[in-house]
Amino acid sequence: MKITDVQAIILRQPAMDVSKADGSQDALLIRIETDEGITGIGEVDSLPPVVKAIVEAPPSHAIASGLRHLLLGENPLEIDRLWHKLYRGTIYYGRGGPAIHAISGIDIALWDIKGKALGQPIHRLLGGPHRTAIRAYASTLMPDTPQETSQVVAALVERGFTAIKLGWGPLGRDADLDVALVRAAREAAGDTIELMVDIGLGWSDADHAIRQVRRFEPYRPYWVEEPLWPDDVAGYRKLADAVETRIACGEEDVTRWGFDQLMERTRVDVIQPDVTRAGGISECVRIAHLAELRGVAMVPHSWSTGIIKAASLHVIGAMAKATFLEYCVQETALNQLLTVERFPVVDGMVALPEGPGLGIEIDEEVVARYAV
Ligand SMILES: [Mg+2]
DSSP, X not given: OOEEEEEEEEEEOSSOOTTSOOGGGEEEEEEEEETTSOEEEEEEOSOHHHHHHHHHOOOSBTTBOOHHHHHTTSOTTOXXXXXXXXXXXXXXXXXXXXXXXXXXHHHHHHHHHHHHHHTSBHHXXXXXXXXXXXXXXXXEEXXXXXXXXHHHHHHHHHTTOSEEEEESTTTTSOHXXXXXXXXXXXXXXXXXXXXXXXXXXXXXXXXXXXXXXXXXXXXXXXXXXXXXXXXXXXXXXXXXXXXXXXXXXXTTOOHHHHHHHXXXXXXXXXXXXXXXXXXXXXXXXXXXXXXXXXXXXXXOBOOSSHHHHHHHHHHHHTOXXXXXEEEEOOOOHHHHHSBSOOOXXXXXXXEOXXXXXXXXXXXXXXXXXXXX
């Protein structure tokens, strides 16, 4: 089998509120075509026009090339060799950031092709599944007031979620409001629901973070996520060592080398590689193994469309130990309609896809409506 085309398609809803941290308003769809009529689908959650340029750029020289040039004519089943060819072929401008993001979308599409060619879901090709369904945590933005927070949490409990994360929004602007919002969330959730709080890089330094996490303790957050900038590794280490509450981070980090350093230097409890950014399905499996060695939980970051939900489910399904799927509940068209599959939540659980490859179908009418 040979790769005949690699497409990077930008999808974007007509009205965007770019002041919100909601990446489900646009998307970058990867499509890899083969000479045997099998098409692979992938997604990249990054800045779509930048990723499109990295896919399409003509080569400059042996270690500075666009990805499409490196893939045409290759056998799509040789995923690990191709991952390393792309890594090496972009090393002058890559190693991190959008080049690895773009490689992630390619890697997902290659796994989709391999699964379709072999008639198996990806989680089985990875050696799983260790489970057929995974507990979902509902993931949404933190509302502006405690009253709205109560309503949002109550509605998610009503939908059957047993774990809920609220993030970004006003968190970090006012220390007392942070506590009031978390208190409102706990009161609305009751005692049995797990609550995660994503500070969205909102706290200034480790000392402030330590004080705030201690103020959250009566409301028992399952974890507190991204209180500090990702490069403040000393701050994360000070915080993680000081508090009992789990600290989570890593959605901006990439590759096995990056996460090895992150775990070594921050000593956080939970890492959150995003399968559409951190290096794809292949790299997230490698990162999961590194985390297991260190006793760190890996709960992939997963926002936006059904493609990332499916890709994350395959990775999680193949992990010996796993806790949650991040389940974005944003009511954007791209989150809710891009895949034909809707990933229903039943008793707080989401089933692993069982069809070949990713086990999803793209709604081509949605692609046609939002492609730019
Ligand atoms: Mg986050």
